[in-house]
Amino acid sequence: MDRLVLLVSTGVARGLVIALFALSLVIIWRAARIVNFAQAAMAVAAVYVAFAVQQATGSYVLALLSALVVGALLGVAVERGLMRHVAGRTPMPGMIVAIGLVMVLQALLGIFFGPKHRPMTPVLSEAPLYVGDVPVLSRYDLFVLLVALVVVVGLGVLFNRSTLGLQLRASAVAPEVSRLLGVRVPRMVTIGWMLSSAVAALAVLLLVPTELGLNAHSGDVLFVHAFTVAVLGGLDSPAGALVGGLVVGVLISLVTGYASAGLAPLAVLALLTCVLLVRPGGIFATKEARTA
Amino acid sequence: MSRSTTPLTAAGPRPGAAAPSGATPRLEVEGLTVTFGGLTALDDVGFAVGDGEVVALIGPNGAGKTTVFNVVCGLVRPRAGSVRIDGRPAPAATSRLQGHGVARTLQGLGLFSGMTVAENVLVPLSGRERRSEDGRALAAAALERLDLLHTADAVVDALPYPERKRVALARALVTNPRLLLLDEPAGGLGAEDIAGLAHVVRGVVASGSSVLLVEHHVDFVMEVADRVVVLDFGRVVACGTPDEVRSDPAVEAAYLGLEAAR
Ligand SMILES: Nc1ncnc2c1ncn2[C@@H]1O[C@H](COP(=O)(O)OP(=O)(O)OP(=O)(O)O)[C@@H](O)[C@H]1O
Ligand SMILES: [Mg+2]
Numbered sequence: 001m002d003r004l005v006l007l008v009s010t011g012v013a014r015g016l017v018i019a020l021f022a023l024s025l026v027i028i029w030r031a032a033r034i035v036n037f038a039q040a041a042m043a044v045a046a047v048y049v050a051f052a053v054q055q056a057t058g059s060y061v062l063a064l065l066s067a068l069v070v071g072a073l074l075g076v077a078v079e080r081g082l083m084r085h086v087a088g089r090t091p092m093p094g095m096i097v098a099i100g101l102v103m104v105l106q107a108l109l110g111i112f113f114g115p116k117h118r119p120m121t122p123v124l125s126e127a128p129l130y131v132g133d134v135p136v137l138s139r140y141d142l143f144v145l146l147v148a149l150v151v152v153v154g155l156g157v158l159f160n161r162s163t164l165g166l167q168l169r170a171s172a173v174a175p176e177v178s179r180l181l182g183v184r185v186p187r188m189v190t191i192g193w194m195l196s197s198a199v200a201a202l203a204v205l206l207l208v209p210t211e212l213g214l215n216a217h218s219g220d221v222l223f224v225h226a227f228t229v230a231v232l233g234g235l236d237s238p239a240g241a242l243v244g245g246l247v248v249g250v251l252i253s254l255v256t257g258y259a260s261a262g263l264a265p266l267a268v269l270a271l272l273t274c275v276l277l278v279r280p281g282g283i284f285a286t287k288e289a290r291t292a
Numbered sequence: 293m294s295r296s297t298t299p300l301t302a303a304g305p306r307p308g309a310a311a312p313s314g315a316t317p318r319l320e321v322e323g324l325t326v327t328f329g330g331l332t333a334l335d336d337v338g339f340a341v342g343d344g345e346v347v348a349l350i351g352p353n354g355a356g357k358t359t360v361f362n363v364v365c366g367l368v369r370p371r372a373g374s375v376r377i378d379g380r381p382a383p384a385a386t387s388r389l390q391g392h393g394v395a396r397t398l399q400g401l402g403l404f405s406g407m408t409v410a411e412n413v414l415v416p417l418s419g420r421e422r423r424s425e426d427g428r429a430l431a432a433a434a435l436e437r438l439d440l441l442h443t444a445d446a447v448v449d450a451l452p453y454p455e456r457k458r459v460a461l462a463r464a465l466v467t468n469p470r471l472l473l474l475d476e477p478a479g480g481l482g483a484e485d486i487a488g489l490a491h492v493v494r495g496v497v498a499s500g501s502s503v504l505l506v507e508h509h510v511d512f513v514m515e516v517a518d519r520v521v522v523l524d525f526g527r528v529v530a531c532g533t534p535d536e537v538r539s540d541p542a543v544e545a546a547y548l549g550l551e552a553a554r
Contacts, residue, residue, distance in 0.1 A: 163418045163427075170404050170415045177402040180365060181463070182390040182419030 007257040013141035015249015016148035021226035022241035024200035029235040030172035031192020034094040040219030041105035046071040046201035060123045071201025072194045079193035109216035117213030228272045316379040318502040324373035333359045335526040346503045348513045351523035357506040393470035403448045410444040434466035454485045478509040
C-alpha cells in the first residue's frame with residue numbers, strides 16, 4: 001500500500017512533465033496543423049544552453065529561464081526560417097520537414113557535445129518525503145509538480161482569459177475567417193510555435209535530472225510518451241493532453257515499480273495500440289473545422 | 293441617401309459601373325475579371341454601392357456572387373479590374389479590411405466552433421485596429437441588437453441554426469462597419485427570422501452604412517434592396533431597381549438558364 005502511494009504520486013509528477021510536453025504538441029498542432037516531430041530535438045538543444053548557463057552561473061533559476069527563452073527563440077526561428085516556407089495545404093510536408101530537422105539537430109548536438117550523457121543533478125533532493133510514515137514523492141518531484149501546475153494554469157489563463165488567447169484559438173479553429181476579422185494569423189502561428197517550444201524545453205529541463213543525464217537523445221522517450229498522450233487525448237484537446245499525461249505517467253510508474261523499467265515503454269505502446277484499435281482513424285481522424 | 297434608378301444597361305460594357313449620383317461611392321467595383329484555371333468566374337463585372345444604400349447581388353448558383361465578395365475581401369486576386377472602398381483601393385491584406393470599415397458574413401456561417409457566442413463576437417475587436425475600444429461593451433451592444441444577450445455564454449455549436457446565423461451577423465456588426473457584405477443572410481431562415489433580418493438591415497443603413505448582399509430569397513431582396521445587380525455566368529446581365537429587374541426578360545432567362553440570356 002505504501003509503495004502504491006509512492007508510485008502513484010511519483011507517477012503524477014512524471015505524468016505532468018509528459019502532459020506539459022503533450023500540451024506543447026497540442027499547441028503547435030492547433031496553431032499550425034502539424035505534429036512537430038522535431039519538438040524533442042529542439043527542446044534538448046535549448047536545454048544544452050540552459051545546462052551551459054547553469055555551469056557558468058551556478059544558478060538553477062537562470063538555467064530554467066534560459067531554457068524557456070532559448071526554447072521560444074528556437075520555435076520562432078524554426079517557424080519563420082523553415083516551416084513558413086513549406087508549401088502545401090496538408091500537414092504532411094511540414095511533418096516530413098520536421099523529421100528532417102530532427103536528424104539535423106541531433107547530428108549537430110552529437111558533433112558539438114559528443115555522445116556521452118552529461119549529468120544534471122536535481123536542484124532538490126530525490127529522497128522521498130514522508131507523510132506520517134508513508135513515503136510519497138521526493139522534494140524534486142514536488143518541485144516538478146508545482147512548476148508543471150503553474151505552467152498548465154498559466155497556459156489555461158492565457159488561452160481562455162486573454163485577448164491574445166482568443167486570437168490564438170480563433171486562428172487555430174478558422175484561420176481564413178480570422179483573417180477576415182482582422183486577426184494577423186501568421187503572427188498567431190509564430191506565437192504558437194514560440195509558446196510550444198518554450199513549454200517543451202521546460203519539460204525536458206524538468207525531466208533530465210531524473211534520467212541518465214543530458215544527451216542529444218534525452219527527449220526522445222519523452223516525445224514518444226507525449227505523442228502517445230496526444231493521440232489518447234486528441235491533438236486538439238489541451239484537457240486531453242493533461243489527463244492523458246497523468247494516465248501515462250502513472251502507468252509508467254506502476255509498471256516500473258511492480259514489474260520492470262524495461263516493460264514500461266511496452267506498456268505505453270500497448271496503450272497506444274489499444275487506443276488506435278478503438279479509434280482506427282488515428283489522430284488524423286480528428287475533425288477539422290473547415291470554414292470560409 | 294442616393295436611391296438611383298440606373299437604367300438597365302445589360303448590353304453595355306460595364307453595366308451600373310457609374311456611382312449612384314454624386315459623391316464617391318462606398319464601394320466601387322470596376323472591370324473585375326477572375327479566372328480559376330480554365331473557368332471564368334467573373335467577366336468584366338462592375339457596379340457601385342453608395343452611402344446608405346442596399347444593393348443586392350443576385351444570380352443562379354455558380355454565377356460568381358461569392359467570388360465578388362472574395363475579391364473585395366482580398367481572398368481572391370482578380371486577373372483584371374479594381375475594387376475601391378470610399379475611393380481608396382481595397383487593402384491587399386485581408387486582415388486590414390476592418391481598418392477600411394468593411395465587415396462580411398460568410399455563406400457557410402464560419403463561426404468559431406467550440407467558442408462561446410460572446411467570444412465569437414469579441415474576435416473582430418481583438419485585432420490591432422480595435423485594441424483600444426471597450427470590447428465587452430461593444431460586444432454586448434451587438435448581441436443586444438440581435439437579441440442574443442441571453443445566449444452570450446453558450447457554445448455556438450449548441451445553438452439552433454437561426455441563432456447561429458444571428459451570431460454571424462452580430463460578429464460582422466460589432467465593429468460598426470461602413471460597408472457590410474452579407475452572403476445569403478436569409479438562407480435557411482423562416483419568415484419570422486427574415487422579417488427580423490430585414491429590420492436589422494434597415495437599422496444598418498439608417499445609421500449611414502451601406503450593405504451589399506447576395507441573396508436567393510426574392511421577397512427579401514425586393515423588400516430591402518434599393519438596387520439589384522444580376523449576375524449570370526460571371527457577367528452582369530441586368531441592374532436596376534427591384535421592380536425594373538423583376539420585369540427584365542434577361543433576368544428571367546438567367547434564372548431559367550436559357551442560352552439566349554448570354
Ligand atoms: N477558389 C475557387 N477555385 C476554383 N473555382 C472556384 C473557386 N471559387 C469559386 N469557384 C467557381 O467559380 C464559380 C462561381 O462561384 P461562386 O461561389 O462565386 O458562385 P455563387 O454565385 O456564390 O454561387 P452560389 O449561389 O452557389 O453560392 C463556380 O463555378 C465555382 O465553382
Ligand atoms: Mg455563393
